[in-house]
Amino acid sequence: xxxxxxxxxxxxxxxxxxxxxxxxxxxxxxxxxxxxxxxxxxxxxxxxxxxxxxxxxxxxxxxxxxxxxxxxxxxxxxxxxxxxxxxxxxxxxxxxxxxxxxxxxxxxxxxxxxxxxxxxxxxxxxxxxxxxxxxxxxxxxxxxxxxxxxxxxxxxxxxxxxxxxxxxxxxxxxxxxxxxxxxxxxxxxxxxxxxxxxxxxxxxxxxxxxxxxxxxxxxxxxxxxxxxxxxxxxxxxxxxxxxxxxxxxxxxxxxxxxxxxxxxxxxxxxxxxxxxxxxxxxxxxxxxxxxxxxxxxxxxxxxxxxxxxxxxxxxxxxxxxxxxxxxxxxxxxxxxxxxxxxxxxxxxxxxxxxxx
Amino acid sequence: xxxxxxxxxxxxxxxxxxxxxxxxxxxxxxxxxxxxxxxxxxxxxxxxxxxxxxxxxxxxxxxxxxxxxxxxxxxxxxxxxxxxxxxxxxxxxxxxxxxxxxxxxxxxxxxxxxxxxxxxxxxxxxxxxxxxxxxxxxxxxxxxxxxxxxxxxxxxxxxxxxxxxxxxxxxxxxxxxxxxxxxxxxxxxxxxxxxxxxxxxxxxxxxxxxxxxxxxxxxxxxxxxxxxxxxxxxxxxxxxxxxxxxxxxxxxxxxxxxxxxxxxxxxxxxxxxxxxxxxxxxxxxxxxxxxxxxxxxxxxxxxxxxxxxxxxxxxxxxxxxxxxxxxxxxxxxxxxxxxxxxxxxxxxxxxxxxxxx
Numbered sequence: 277x278x279x280x281x282x283x284x285x286x287x288x289x290x291x292x293x294x295x296x297x298x299x300x301x302x303x304x305x306x307x308x309x310x311x312x313x314x315x316x317x318x319x320x321x322x323x324x325x326x327x328x329x330x331x332x333x334x335x336x337x338x339x340x341x342x343x344x345x346x347x348x349x350x351x352x353x354x355x356x357x358x359x360x361x362x363x364x365x366x367x368x369x370x371x372x373x374x375x376x377x378x379x380x381x382x383x384x385x386x387x388x389x390x391x392x393x394x395x396x397x398x399x400x401x402x403x404x405x406x407x408x409x410x411x412x413x414x415x416x417x418x419x420x421x422x423x424x425x426x427x428x429x430x431x432x433x434x435x436x437x438x439x440x441x442x443x444x445x446x447x448x449x450x451x452x453x454x455x456x457x458x459x460x461x462x463x464x465x466x467x468x469x470x471x472x473x474x475x476x477x478x479x480x481x482x483x484x485x486x487x488x489x490x491x492x493x494x495x496x497x498x499x500x501x502x503x504x505x506x507x508x509x510x511x512x513x514x515x516x517x518x519x520x521x522x523x524x525x526x527x528x529x530x531x532x533x534x535x536x537x538x539x540x541x542x543x544x545x546x547x548x549x550x551x552x553x554x555x556x557x558x559x560x561x562x563x564x565x566x567x568x569x570x571x572x573x574x575x576x577x578x579x580x581x582x583x584x585x586x587x588x589x590x591x592x593x594x595x596x597x598x599x600x601x602x603x604x605x606x607x608x609x610x611x612x613x614x615x616x617x618x619x620x621x622x623x624x625x626x627x628x629x630x631x632x
Numbered sequence: 633x634x635x636x637x638x639x640x641x642x643x644x645x646x647x648x649x650x651x652x653x654x655x656x657x658x659x660x661x662x663x664x665x666x667x668x669x670x671x672x673x674x675x676x677x678x679x680x681x682x683x684x685x686x687x688x689x690x691x692x693x694x695x696x697x698x699x700x701x702x703x704x705x706x707x708x709x710x711x712x713x714x715x716x717x718x719x720x721x722x723x724x725x726x727x728x729x730x731x732x733x734x735x736x737x738x739x740x741x742x743x744x745x746x747x748x749x750x751x752x753x754x755x756x757x758x759x760x761x762x763x764x765x766x767x768x769x770x771x772x773x774x775x776x777x778x779x780x781x782x783x784x785x786x787x788x789x790x791x792x793x794x795x796x797x798x799x800x801x802x803x804x805x806x807x808x809x810x811x812x813x814x815x816x817x818x819x820x821x822x823x824x825x826x827x828x829x830x831x832x833x834x835x836x837x838x839x840x841x842x843x844x845x846x847x848x849x850x851x852x853x854x855x856x857x858x859x860x861x862x863x864x865x866x867x868x869x870x871x872x873x874x875x876x877x878x879x880x881x882x883x884x885x886x887x888x889x890x891x892x893x894x895x896x897x898x899x900x901x902x903x904x905x906x907x908x909x910x911x912x913x914x915x916x917x918x919x920x921x922x923x924x925x926x927x928x929x930x931x932x933x934x935x936x937x938x939x940x941x942x943x944x945x946x947x948x949x950x951x952x953x954x955x956x957x958x959x960x961x962x963x964x965x966x967x968x969x970x971x972x973x974x975x976x977x978x979x980x981x982x983x984x985x986x987x988x989x
Contacts, residue, residue: 313862314862317862317947318860323935323936324936324947326946397859398859398861399856399859399860399861400861400862400863400864400865400867400949400962402869426865427859427882428883
């Protein structure tokens, strides 16, 4: 989040509204947050705000906002649907939050926001417009402020929309690859699993066996992939919610435990099962910060599949590209213990940093 | 000539909210012989910079091209502001920071500067309620210098805190003191550290006097029908953007100053001067001349109660709107204390930031 956006959030007279947009291929999800006192001033028709102004009812707010908010795609107005309205407080200041969706039967063209809510009457009012998600730019984009509307400027071009299916897929695929490339914890974890692939347990100790390596590698990657794909989709679609710190702690724990297992066999022959269990956790981590979005499952399907594809390709590249390396490490107990120890230490370190 | 601010700079070397009084003398006497206001301002500002360590200077001295930082001013407490916090300055350095304000401002302006800082110490003393990250108090005021101060050069100073933003840009020695936000809570007289203050009360009275001089039909013409104001319209809308693209002036409305009697026009001039003449004559003279010469294209307007502006009613709003000058006064309901408080802004439509963003 931009510093401005955070800074304006605490209680003070004349707090601005914020409008947050998630732009899909054929729809735009919008969250509009209006400070209650500003809305009361706009709706009451009175010249000044005072505590006795009637609290605005949902029945008053909804038609007012719908009459003063619009989105055009290629010049054509899109129908707006209200998905929800909640009265809430942020740092002790009351707000109303409206979730809306603008849908188009066709791919979106150039988008222009039309917003005169509150500011048509309360001329000191302004609304910051934040682009939170844009499937054309990928699934892992930072929210950014794209502008402001006020009593004078009631239109704002939204720099998003108009992406083809191919662009959406490519951007998400690229984000999947960079997600792994930048995800050191996932790489360490994967490597710990990989080094264990050519190992079989004999009498509670590891020994090298190249027999069936290809089969074991395939099994391991499949189990991990299926599991993390499942949670990635569930979390990204909002069907399952897991607190971020919990997810990160489980990821750190999985790195630590995989390191212990690599040091000395804990569940020989059941690496696939472990990979699947850990995959569920890592999938939830992959989904964190993705298009947090009011967009429909239909909109999210393509980018999620492509993103997952990017993750797969990066993982396979890591597994196959470093094959001679992890085979060598596996065959030298000192190197294997070094990797195992590094994993244990890294996992411990993450856990400590998360909970201290 | 020893101007009042030079004495004041010494007297006000006390540590604000920390209450530590210092008698450290401030040597800005060599700046007294300056040939122009710009030269004096450059001289004092350089003396301030010279008092800093290298690392302090790297925080306080920025480039004139650092546009984002030049727009990091706000009416709010707890915002990121460029430069050094007064609370991090030594007593001697702090005295010089006050002296910089003294060199930029007129005696009346300097009184408001000191008073608004004192008001924040007062809010802090009254329990403040935090003020977000940071808090209330003159310790949180910041000073930043952009470019190299020189009599005929291009440079700028920002002095900012809660309810305070002085942005004075010198363009080849010509000062542009805009945008200038000043506000104060509480409204009226308050006492802190044994001293009494009432900053902006005279300015508010000057503005009210304009509207009180209007007859019923003039008042109706000046009223902004169908509009309400929770604040000034053009507060720190450009914060951190480094650009003026968010500064949207509304279409001119209200009562034409040219339609007023000459006595009423004098009241408008006095009200305008309450903001413009907060700055040193060298800066203010030319601006006042330009603004008053444009009365045929200037209006006054108000919002809030249609019966006329009232400083004790939250939502009261007053505006002077010319081809260049833009002054707004909005009465806010109190945040920490009961009653209303001032929010004001003075901009120049052509010369905010000296037109050098």
